[in-house]
Amino acid sequence: MGTTLKQSWKEKADQALGASPEDATLSKTYLFVSFITLLIGGVLGLIQGLNRAGILELPSWLNYYQVLTAHGILLILVFTALFTIGYFYAVLSHNLGGLLPKARKMAWIGFGLKVIGLIFVIVPIIMNEASVMFTFYPPLAAHPVFYFGLVLLVVGVWMCAFGAFIQVANWRKKNKGQHVPILSYFATGVFVLLFFSSIPVAIEVFMIIPWAIGWVETINVMLSRTLFWAFGHTLVNIWYLTAVSAWYVVVPKIIGGRRFSDTLTRVVIILLVILNIPGGFHHQIIDPGIAESVKFLHVFMSLAIGFPSLMTAYAMFAVFEKTARKKGGKGLFRWFNKLPWGDVRFLAPMVAMIAFIPGGAGGIAQSTNQLNQVAHNTLWVVGHFHLTLGTTAALTFFGISYWLVPYLSKRVLTPAINRLGVIQTIFWSAGMIFMAGAMHWVGLLGSPRRTSYTTYFDNATALSWDPYLIFLAVGGTLLMIGVLIQVYAVIHLMFFAPKGETEFPIAEEEDNASKTPYWTERWGMIIVIMxxxxxxxxxxxxxxxxxxxxxxxxxxxxx
Amino acid sequence: MKHLIYGLLIFMVMALPPVSNLLESIMIVHMHMQMPILVVSGFIMGRFFQIYFPVFFNKWNENGFPGILLFCIIMLYWMLPRTMDEALTVQSVQIFKFISLPFLAGIPLRDSWGKLSSNAKNIIIAVFTFVFIVMGIIYIFSPEQICNNYLIVEQITLGWGFITMAICMMIYLAYKTSINPEEYE
Structure with missing residues (x-):
C-alpha cells in the first residue's frame, strides 16, 4: 500500500515537473545524434540527387554508390532508429513514472553499441570498401568490419528493447490489472517488432561474415535476401507505428480534441505487430525461386497490413471532424478551416498523414504482382519510400520534435520557431512533391534505381528521363533547405530557446468511452500468434x- | 444464428473447387491451413449448436472430455500421410474430410475447451506439441516419399511446419508456466 502510494506520488510529481534530468539527457542524446545524422544524410542525399540528374560531377575519390550507401544507412537505419528509441524512452519515462536505473543503463549501453557500430559501418563506406547499399545483401560483399558494425547496431537495439520490456513489466507489476498507458503500449509494440524483426537480419549477417572474410566460398543469395526483407519490411512498419502513435495520441490533444477508441487503437497496434514480418515477401515478388502459388498466398499477408492503416485513416479523420465541429466547423469540408493549420505540431503530422494516402496506395500497387513488374527496381520505388519514410514518418518525427525537444530541455516553443517549423513543412512538402513525384513518373518510364547518371550512349529513351531528373534535383535542393531549417530548430529548442515548461501532449479518451478489454494486455499470446x-x-x-x-x-x- | 452463418460462409468458401484446389496443391497448406480453417469454421458454428441443442451437449459432453477426445482422434487421423493422399484421390474421403473437421473436431472443441480446466488445456497442448515434434521428425527425415501426391521437398516443408508450430506451442507453455498472471492482473 505504502509503495503504491509513494509510486503514485512520484508519478504525479514527474508528470507535473517534466522528465527527470537523467531520463531527459538520455532522450536528448538520442534525438541530437539522430538529427545530426539527418543533416549528414541530407547533404549526401543532395549530392546524390544532383549527381543523378547529371548536374554535379563527383570528385574522383567519391563515387555515387558510396554516397548512396551512406545516405541510405544513415537515414533509413540510424536516423529513424535513434529517433524512435529516444522518443519512446521519453514516453516510457513520462508515462511510467520515470525510467528504472536498469532500463536507463541498458539504453545507454545500447547507445554506445550503436555509436561504435555506426563508426564500424561508416569507415569502410568512406574507404570505398562497402558500397553495398543500405540493403547490404549478397552477392555484393563489403569489408567484414562493415558487418561487425551491423552486429553491434543490432545488439544495441536489443539492449534498448529489453530495457523497455523490463520497464513495462515493472510498471505492470506495480499497477495490477491496469492497462499500460497508450503511448507506452505503442512503445511495447515497436520494441517487440524491433526485437523479433532483427533476429532474421542477425542470422543473415552471421551467414555473411564468414563469406565476406573468405572462410566459405559461396552464399545462398535467395536465403539472405529473404532474411533481410523479413527485417527490412518490418523496419518500415516500425517507423510507421512510431508515427501512428503520435497521430492517435498527440495530434488530438494539439487540436483540442479527444482520442478515438482506445480499443481500436490497441487492436491496430496488435494487428501491425502480428501481421508485419511476413509482409517482407512483397519486396521479393519478382524474385525467382519462389513458387507463384506461394507469392499469391503472400499477397493476402501483404494486403492484410493495409487493413489497420485503413482503420487508422478512418479514426483520424473522425477525430478531426468531431473536434472541428465542436469548435463550430460546418459544411462538408469547411470544418477543415477550424483545424490549427498554423501550429507546426499539427501541420507536420497532418501533411505526413496526407502523404500516406498516395504513399499507401502506391504500396498496395507495388504488392500486386503485375503492377510490381512495371515498377520493380525503377525510381518509382525510391519515390515510394521517400513518400512513406521521407514524408509520412520523417515529417511526423519533425512534428514531434517541436514539443518533445522543448519538453525534455525544459524550454518552450516560441512563435518564431513555430513559424519556422511551418516554413520547414512547406519546404519539405514542396521538395517531396517535386522529388518523389518526379521519381514515381520517371520510374514508370523505365529509369532504373540505384544507377549512377548515364545516358546509355545517348539512347533516346534514356535522354527522355533527363527533364524529370532535373525536377528530382530541384526537389532535393528544397529538401536540403528543409533539413537545415529542421536541424536548426531542434538545436535551438534543445539549447537556446527560452526556459519554461512544455507539456507532454497526451489526449484523453472520450467521456463515454467503452472499456478496453483486458486481453489486449496479454503480450505473451500476441507474440505466440505473431x-x-x-x-x-x-x-x-x-x-x-x-x-x-x-x-x-x-x-x-x-x- | 450469426455464428452459424459466419461458420458456414467460411466452410463454403473452403469448399469452392478453385480454393480447395489451390490450398491442396501445397502439402503444408493442405494440412496446416485448409484443415485448421475447416476446424475453425466448425468452432465458429459450434456456438449455434450449443445454444440450440444444450441438452445434447450436457448429456454427451458434460465435463468436456468426450468432446476433446473426439477432437484429438479426428486431428490425429488427418495427420497421417495416407489420409491426405486418400483425400486427394478418393472422393468419399474428401467428403469425409469436409464433414469430420468442422463437425466432429471444430464443434466438439468449442464445447469442450470452455469446460476443461486450465491444467487439462495445458496437457492437451503439451500432447499436441509432442505429437507435432514426432511428426515433424518423421516428415523431415524420411528418405522416402510418404505421400504419393507430394514431392519430398514438400514433405520436408511440412515437417518444418510441424516443428515451428511445436516451438510456438512450447513458447506458449513456457509463458504459461513461468509468468504468473496474478502478478500483473
Missing amino acids: LLVIAMGYVIPLVEMIVNAPPGSPPFRPW
Missing part, C-alpha cells in the same frame, strides 16, 4: 530455398 504467422509465411519458401539451394554465389565487388 510467431505462428511468421511460421506460416516463411516455412515454405525457406525450406525450398535451403533444400533446393543453387550452388551459391561468391562475393562480388563491382565498384
